[in-house]
Amino acid sequence: MDFSLSKEHEMARALFKEFAENEAKPIAIEIDETERFPRETVDKMAKYGFLGIPVPKEYGGQGCDPLTYVMCVEELSKVCGTTGVIVSAHTSLCVDPIMTFGTEAQKQKYLVPLAKGEKLGAFGLTEPGAGTDAQGQQTKAVLDGDEWVLNGSKCFITNGKEADVYVIFAVTGKVEKRGKMLKEISAFIVEKGTPGFTFGTKENKMGIRGSATYELIFTDCRIPKENLLGQRGKGFNIAMHTLDGGRIGIAAQALGIAEGALERTIAYTKERKQFGKSIAGFQNTQFQLADMATKVEAAKLLVYQAAMKKAEYTKNPKVSYSVEAAMAKLYAAEVAMEVTTKAVQLHGGYGYIKEYEIERMMRDAKITEIYEGTSEVQRMVISANILK
Amino acid sequence: MKVIVCVKQVPDTKGGVKFNADGTLDRAAMLAIMNPDDKAGLEAALRLKDQYQAEVTVLTMGLPKAADVLREAIAMGADKGILVTDRVLGGADTWATSTTIAGAIRNLEYDLIITGRQAIDGDTAQVGPQIAEHLGIPVISYAQDIKIDGDKVVVQRQYDDRYHMLEAKMPCLITALSELNEPRYMTPGGIFDACAAEITTWGRADLKDVDDSNLGLKGSPTKIAKASDKVRKGAGEKVVPESPEDAVSFIAAKLDEKHII
Numbered sequence: 001m002d003f004s005l006s007k008e009h010e011m012a013r014a015l016f017k018e019f020a021e022n023e024a025k026p027i028a029i030e031i032d033e034t035e036r037f038p039r040e041t042v043d044k045m046a047k048y049g050f051l052g053i054p055v056p057k058e059y060g061g062q063g064c065d066p067l068t069y070v071m072c073v074e075e076l077s078k079v080c081g082t083t084g085v086i087v088s089a090h091t092s093l094c095v096d097p098i099m100t101f102g103t104e105a106q107k108q109k110y111l112v113p114l115a116k117g118e119k120l121g122a123f124g125l126t127e128p129g130a131g132t133d134a135q136g137q138q139t140k141a142v143l144d145g146d147e148w149v150l151n152g153s154k155c156f157i158t159n160g161k162e163a164d165v166y167v168i169f170a171v172t173g174k175v176e177k178r179g180k181m182l183k184e185i186s187a188f189i190v191e192k193g194t195p196g197f198t199f200g201t202k203e204n205k206m207g208i209r210g211s212a213t214y215e216l217i218f219t220d221c222r223i224p225k226e227n228l229l230g231q232r233g234k235g236f237n238i239a240m241h242t243l244d245g246g247r248i249g250i251a252a253q254a255l256g257i258a259e260g261a262l263e264r265t266i267a268y269t270k271e272r273k274q275f276g277k278s279i280a281g282f283q284n285t286q287f288q289l290a291d292m293a294t295k296v297e298a299a300k301l302l303v304y305q306a307a308m309k310k311a312e313y314t315k316n317p318k319v320s321y322s323v324e325a326a327m328a329k330l331y332a333a334e335v336a337m338e339v340t341t342k343a344v345q346l347h348g349g350y351g352y353i354k355e356y357e358i359e360r361m362m363r364d365a366k367i368t369e370i371y372e373g374t375s376e377v378q379r380m381v382i383s384a385n386i387l388k
Numbered sequence: 389m390k391v392i393v394c395v396k397q398v399p400d401t402k403g404g405v406k407f408n409a410d411g412t413l414d415r416a417a418m419l420a421i422m423n424p425d426d427k428a429g430l431e432a433a434l435r436l437k438d439q440y441q442a443e444v445t446v447l448t449m450g451l452p453k454a455a456d457v458l459r460e461a462i463a464m465g466a467d468k469g470i471l472v473t474d475r476v477l478g479g480a481d482t483w484a485t486s487t488t489i490a491g492a493i494r495n496l497e498y499d500l501i502i503t504g505r506q507a508i509d510g511d512t513a514q515v516g517p518q519i520a521e522h523l524g525i526p527v528i529s530y531a532q533d534i535k536i537d538g539d540k541v542v543v544q545r546q547y548d549d550r551y552h553m554l555e556a557k558m559p560c561l562i563t564a565l566s567e568l569n570e571p572r573y574m575t576p577g578g579i580f581d582a583c584a585a586e587i588t589t590w591g592r593a594d595l596k597d598v599d600d601s602n603l604g605l606k607g608s609p610t611k612i613a614k615a616s617d618k619v620r621k622g623a624g625e626k627v628v629p630e631s632p633e634d635a636v637s638f639i640a641a642k643l644d645e646k647h648i649i
Contacts, residue, residue, distance in 0.1 A: 006583075007459075007583050008579055008580050008583045011459070011460070011463065011574070011579045011582075011583070012576050012579050015463075015573060015574045015576065015579065018573065019573055048572075048573050048574075048575050048576075049575040049576055049577055049578075050576070053576050057577060061577070062575060062576040062577030062580070063577050063580060064576045064577060064579075064580055068576055068580075072576070
């Protein structure tokens with residue numbers, strides 16, 4: 001077992017780091033403060049292929065592996081959690097399901113511009129009454145001639161309004177499963193600008209405030225029949241598969257936030273003097289930093305392992321990376337919360353001041369324990385697997 | 389159109405500087421980056437590729453690990469990389485370096501050669517013009533803008549408080565300033581391609597029309613008397629003046645004391 005990175009991955013990390021430092025870091029405070037979507041950064045990421053990293057070159061992507069994509073989200077999130085999640089939601093939640101379940105025509109029409117970054121993607125599963133419980137879906141799609149007619153709403157949608165292409169889940173009927181009547185869920189591709197597709201409230205959030213989080217509203221929204229993604233009735237499987245990948249992206253975001261907070265805290269504790277010496281000279285600080293660094297390293301190994309498992313899946317679709325993704329997300333998210341909380345404490349009063357960015361990292365970290373499956377859901381996924 | 393860009397791997401100023409016993413830089417022991425002026429030259433060449441489909445070849449001389457800058461250049465969009473490396477070429481000064489690079493370039497077809505103005509380690513600005521001299525082609529140095537007009541290049545050359553507009557018929561050599569442009573980033577896919585790309589490696593035997601007496605440390609007329617890391621500044625003296633006037637008086641007195649004014 002070799003834990004060293006390949007030359008490709010070393011170079012890719014250097015690239016993402018340089019980009020993050022030059023492009024994302026200088027505006028991180030401002031976009032958090034003003035809740036501004038960093039369009040200029042997204043445009044630059046599109047130009048350099050960051051929005052199609054794991055997509056094959058024949059579909060306009062970069063032809064890289066999941067680990068490269070993970071390192072991109074990680075490095076961006078070290079300096080700006082918002083920028084990290086924009087890439088993650090686009091790539092894992094919109095690009096991936098179209099790449100995996102799309103027809104050739106759908107790939108040409110949607111995957112190519114998404115991978116090139118000409119279009120931005122989003123994913124709509126969550127509804128006011130359906131988060132963790134996907135069966136609570138209320139949005140309906142009815143086939144009417146050559147069109148599906150969508151009615152309902154989605155909430156908390158990352159990249160909402162800013163994205164051009166949306167993967168949307170809706171109830172298309174009822175099916176009997178083990179004697180129970182269950183909702184039949186299907187997935188669809190919906191373009192921004194389709195009549196009947198509008199945006200509701202923009203959420204005012206605790207963290208990742210530069211990312212656009214919107215309610216999506218469908219009122220007699222008619223989309224072509226061929227925009228059904230995957231088979232009719234397979235929506236739940238598509239959503240679960242997509243979220244498995246999404247969890248690796250969020251795990252990478254959480255890892256990046258934790259690493260960013262740790263790096264800043266190490267630098268600060270060396271610099272900050274109290275009682276005549278730097279606070280890094282006190283054993284309490286040393287032990288805290290040691291614990292933080294150890295947990296960050298453990299999180300990194302879990303996240304990279306999940307990425308490598310997904311890489312195996314791309315070669316052999318029988319391989320499952322669901323548990324690895326759940327463990328990576330569960331652990332990295334909880335480490336991000338713990339490390340950023342300790343980082344604020346080690347910064348003392350300065351940690352509470354926005355200029356020092358540590359408090360933002362703590363606010364950004366919290367969402368990683370919630371979205372794309374709460375930590376509780378990850379524990380359900382993991383325990384179901386080990387107890388089966 | 390064929391463009392050759394000469395790049396140099398230089399010590400990263402963020403890392404420490406280390407020396408060999410003979411006073412030359414211990415390059416193997418230092419973190420390394422592509423020299424900034426050379427990177428601007430590469431970007432200029434890549435823009436010619438974007439605009440005129442120019443073929444861009446990147447060439448460097450150095451230790452085997454200098455192949456890293458060639459891979460970086462390929463990941464940015466260059467078509468191929470050539471590494472000139474050989475023990476007998478080690479310790480070269482600007483004369484021996486330009487002799488070596490010219491000897492390598494004689495094997496290649498080209499319309500334009502672009503080098504950086506100078507490298508941040510040696511700061512001589514001599515290698516580019518010397519290569520042109522060895523090859524018998526015109527040189528335009530300190531380029532801050534490059535345009536192609538038929539078989540000519542039209543270059544803005546930086547010159548103190550003004551610039552000169554110069555034309556030269558190709559083939560010719562241009563030395564580029566880092567102010568010339570903002571170099572593009574690599575792309576992730578470009579990195580994977582660059583790592584899979586074959587880097588052509590040449591040694592002494594591949595150099596054309598060069599004499600051994602002009603190569604390596606032995607062929608270098610420059611002798612380094614002494615080299616040292618930059619002298620670290622002390623903690624300084626901290627004063628808290630009561631008013632801006634006091635601050636000015638204090639600074640003026642200090643400058644006077646040191647005979648600066």
